[in-house]
Amino acid sequence: MTHITRRRFNRRLSEGLLGTAILAHSPLACAMGAKEREDRSLGIALVGLGSYSTYQLAPALQDTKFCHLAGIVTGTKAKEGIWASKHNIEEKNIYNYENFDSIAENENIDIVYVVLPNSMHAEFSIRATKAGKHVICEKPMAISVGECDEIIDACKKAGVKLGIGYRLHSEPYTQEIKKYVKEKTFGEVNYIMAEAAYRSRGNPGQWRLNKSLSGGGALVNMGVYSIQSAIYGTGENPVSVTAQEFSTRPEYFKDTDETITAQFEFPGGAMGNIFTSHNASANRLYASCTNGWFTLQPASTYIPLAGETSRGPIRFPNESQQKLQMDDFASHILNGTVNRAPGEMGKRDMIIVEAIYKSIAEGNRKISLDLGKLGLV
Secondary structure, three states, rough: OOOOOOOHHHHHHOOOOHHHHHHHHHHOOOOOHHHHHHHHOOEEEEEEHHHHHHHHHHHHHOOOOOOEEEEEEEEOOHHHHHHHHHHOOHHHHHHOOOOOHHHHHHOOOOOOEEEOOOHHHHHHHHHHHHHOOEEEEEOOOOOOOHHHHHHHHHHHHOOOEEEEEEHHHOOOHHHHHHHHHHHOOOOOEEEEEEEEEEEEOOOOOOHHEEEEHHOOHHHHHHHHHHHHHHHHHHOOOOOEEEEEEOOOOOOOOOOOOOEEEEEOOOOOOOOEEEEEEEEEEEEEEEEEEEEEEEEOOOOOOOOOOOOOEEEEEEOOOOOOOHHHHHHHHHHHHHHOOOOEHHHHHHHHHHHHHHHHHHHHHOOOOOOOOOOOOOOOO
């Protein structure tokens, strides 16, 4: 049998790449039983320390079971000391964008979470894979389908796991909706509507309104929530899309889309409408079915979601969505549980995004989609 160092053993164990035969004959097998592997906590390094990392991810990592905040990567020197002090991060686990690749030698870090502007997702996800680290890439996965393929291929080549930052797939309201659809609790879905929007004001210089950094406007930021809702709310990928774009504040939205609507056709016969905007407030999922209806409002915020059906309200205790998401991904690595948001899901959504932009560019033409079951979990 090929010699496996303890370091390589631990890394490959976390990747799920060692077979039961190796485990059975390893002298560490007795020392690391099933419960100990289950209780192991994986170290996460956050790449990019903006508001999402600061106010959502870092606090959530104080309560996770299968992972913890182990390192940071930032281009702002002042943040290093602030984060080190607040989160008790060792100096050896602090990196910048130039020395990031040396993270390969750091056994304290198992997962790299890329929380950078969209145009940097592919670069740092791929660099993380070359360092032998598992990857969580924040949504949208990339700024093109081609970049999504590059990330997926790099992860496969390196033998590491890939998850997309779709936190909603781990929270109970969304899981309940997916259960309704799978079990046909309210019959077949005939019509679905999904809205995700907020009003941007006062900061025209933000990176989300810079197409070179964001790859798009409302559609790639909030629109992916609408796309996701329409898909898990029907249990199917759309077979066509027709889209329209509107702008009432062109002086503010100079470089990116302000408001987009789109219509989906689904293979089971359902019709869908999505709405997304950086110039309106909306946050809702609604489905009309043959034997009733279900809705979430809000459907995609960080604050507790709320839901109702034709049979009564939906109620679950409030938990951090980010905590649930990161624990799910770490458990996927450690215990082989389902990957709730794999790379193929991020790629599928970018295929739809590109089809929506194509429909708009070609005079609102209907664009056919051949997605099969890509990204359905």
